[in-house]
Amino acid sequence: MTIAPTFETIEVTLAHGICAISLQRTDVLNAFNNALTDELKTALKDAAKNKEVRVIVLTGSGRAFSSGQDLADLKEKYVPGHEPHLGEDLKKRYDPIVKAIHSMEKPVIASVNGVAAGAGCSLALACDMRIASEHASFIEVFVNVGLVPDSGSTWTLPRLVGFGRAMELCCTGRPVKAKEALAIGLVNAVVPHEDLEVETLKLANRLASLPAKAIALTKRLLNQSFENDFKEQLIQEAYAQETAGRTHDHFEGVVAFIEKRKPNFTHE
Secondary structure, three states: OEEOOOOOOEEEEEEOOEEEEEEOOHHHOOOEOHHHHHHHHHHHHHHHHOOOOOEEEEEEOOOEEEOOEOHHHHOOOOOOOOOOOHHHHHHHHHHHHHHHHHHOOOOEEEEEOOEEEOHHHHHHHHOOEEEEEOOOEEEOHHHHHOOOOOOOHHHHHHHHHOHHHHHHHHHHOOOEEHHHHHHOOOOOEEEOHHHHHHHHHHHHHHHHHOOHHHHHHHHHHHHHOOOOOHHHHHHHHHHHHHHHHOOHHHHHHHHHHHOOOOOOOOOO
């Protein structure tokens, strides 16, 4: 079913525990303007709080995932004497979006249907998993306008592909096509364009069927692993395992295994 129908730049649907958020500015390749960033922040906040939602899917409508910042919005501002304050803009508009994805205890899948450039690339990289159409491409275009990668790209990209490759992609601004993206670990899978929605839903349904608390704790642990040393990570694993072990789904999973039947997880 469609939820929050008052949105103008995105479409949000919820079915079977999967919240699908589709960017809907097709005429400008789903470029970000103030309305889109505001609505996306709201949709992600709502999805994080909604107990019915167990998985979030982000995608774009039309030919693109997102082409990044809508530069047409800047046309009237960029005149001689203009002094942009881009840091403050990031803190208000883009950072809350990627922080919401990173911190929410639900898996977020990017279903990348076309080009993901600039902030659009950062949005895809901020997600926990990425399934790409064969037509998809990823471009860190910031250097082409004298800027640095933002919206989390300098954190996510080197963790996905390593420092050297991240440095190359950020400093050259060259596009990475779907096949290469898979080869370097930028995406989890590449599928025929016409199969993208079906394949994304397969993964989303699989995740939605699994114990929600275990998924949430796993995401938290994997994120913490980049900051914790080995001993601290062992402590955090023990704490998380103690929590997971007290859930109904753990008990059900063990009993189902013993009884040789499919478990009936209730996400409790």
